[in-house]
Amino acid sequence: MQYAWTAPIIPTIQRSNSTLxxxxxxxxxxENIYMIGGFAGILSTILTIDRFGRKTSILIGAVQNLVAWILIGFASSIEYVYVARFLSGLAASVDFVAAPTYVAEIADKKIRGFLGSWIYLKMLVGVIIIYSVAPFVSILASSAVGCSFLIIELLTVPFMPESPYYYIMKNNPEAAHKSLQQLRSTEDVQDEMEEIAITVKMQQTKKIRYTDLVMNENSRKALVIMTVLNLAQQFSGYSVILMNVHSILDDTGAGSSLSSNNTAILYSILMLVAALLSSGLVDKAGRKILLGASSVTTGFVILILAIYLALKNYGTDVEPYNWIPIFSVMAYAICFKFGLGVVPFLIAAEVYPTNLKALGMTSAEGIYLISSILSIYVYQVLKENYGIHVPFFLFAICCFFTAIFTVFFVPETKGKTLNEIQLMMNGNKVPNKVSDVEKKRIDLENFNTI
Known part of the structure; x- marks a missing residue:
């Protein structure tokens, strides 16, 4: 909800009768202070996720976000909103690292992609809620809605089990065993316990150094992949459209066909539908095909919008075709969330070694936030100096390059355990069973997954 908060709220507070x-x-x-807060929260995320656990980190983020909504609801000046946006960014930094890591480590490999995508489905539900509520009620009322979900989270998450991977990392196999039994609803979890123990042992053989994220082959590959994919997400126009969809539609003249409020609500609903379809297919079709197809189709949709905006900017009469921006925004919601808007988050939680996962995921989050800030800045600068069509041409080109990168560099992690993914990233043949790893007697000292 906080991510998309500016889109419906800014037109409201810009009115002459607004108290702010x-x-x-x-x-x-x-718009940007939310992302800056997220970037500032990277250090706290590194400290909390491995020191206090995945579940505790999620609870910390919930408390931060709750305070942010209270500040927004009772803000008497814009300075209070600045603080709230910064706090909500801090919370997002924790949530978007801790939650995917937690899900990736507790889920069975057959449904890991499906469960991982639900984190971002919930974010889309939040977008729908804020788009549907904020334009029609007071800021206090919309803030109260945001608070209600966090209160439910704070009352339920404490009863969930901690990640067995985290317990193994903390040398607490008994707690890990109980956690896994609770997660799998069975007493017979010995085989999976052994696999988790082997995975963590292999990845804890060497002492962790921050330079390992770059110097180690596996983590370096993961860092390059996630850097490109996070840049691709933002420079496909995601944050720009999400935070400015109302004003973009008004600028294109599409508001005469359908109000920007109604279009924004439909836009967010279509994103959710597409993400639901993607989450159901990601463990069947695979990550690469969804990501590649989504990148290509998103590029074409943005290109159509850019051409329309260019023609309008150069004086062409586009009034008979003012349905094109609405069509483009709707098609963008479907094409983007069908793959490019979901898959990179899943891959980020899978490709990093366990004991570098917190650092790797946090780095990915940092790149995501920096990319978002840059994309918003580039959009505003190009729009003001060269016309609104120029940044959308740039976004389309980035989408097409992402499709090419996906084909040649992104690994397919469908149906593989976290240990098998590390073997694959290391260039080794992926065994069929954990016992095969033992039979091959992999030399831990030479195992480069850390």
Whole structure:
């Protein structure tokens, strides 16, 4: 909800009768300060996820977000909103690292992709709620809605089991065994316990150094893949459209066909539907095919919008075709969330070694946030100086390059355990069973997955 908060709220607080008076500069900062808060939260995320656990980190993020909503609801000046946006960014930094890591480590490999995608489905539900509620009620009322979900989270998450991987890392096999039994609803978890123990042991053979994220072959590959995919997500226009969909539609003249509020609600619903379909297919069709197809189709959709905006900018009469921006935004919601908007998050939680996962996931989150800030800045600069069509041409080109990168560099992790993924990243043949790993007597000192 916080991610998309600016889209419906900014038009509201820009009205002359608003209790919060804002300038154009305030508008830009309200969008970017959320991302800056997320970037600032990277250090706390590194410290909490491995020191206090995945579950505890999720609870910390919930408390931060709850405080942010309270500040927004009772804000008497824009400065309070700045603080709230920064706090919500801190919370997002924890949530978008801790939650995917937690899910990847507790889920069975057959449904790991499906469960991992549900994290981002919930985010889309939040977008739908804020788009549907915020334009029609007071800021206090919309903040109360945001608080209600966090209160439910704080009451339920404490009863969930911690990750067995985390317990093994903390040399607590008994707690890991109980956790896995609770997660699998069976007493017979010995085989999976052995696999988890082998995976963590292999990855803890060497002492962790921050330079390992770059110097180690496996983590370096993972870092390159996630850097490109996170850049691709943002420079396909995701944050730009999500945070400015109302104003973009108004600028294109599409508001005369369908109100920007209604279009935004439909846009968010279509994103959720597409993400639901993607989550159901990601463990069947695979990560690569969804990511590649999504990148190509998203590129074409943005290209159509860019051409329309260019023609309008150069004085062509596009009034008979003012349905094109609405079509483009709707098609973008489907094409983007069908793969490019979901799959990179799943891959990030899978490709990093366990004991570098917190650092790797946090680095991925940092790259995501920096990319978001850059994309918003580039959009605003190009729009003001060269026309609104120029950044969308750039976004389309980035999508096509992402498709090429996916084909040649992104690994297929469908149906593989976290240990098998590390073997694959290391260039080794993936065995069929954990026992095969033992039979091959992999030399732990030469095993480069850390």
């Amino acid at each position: 008076q804002v300038t154009n500069t305030d508008v830009i900062w309200l």
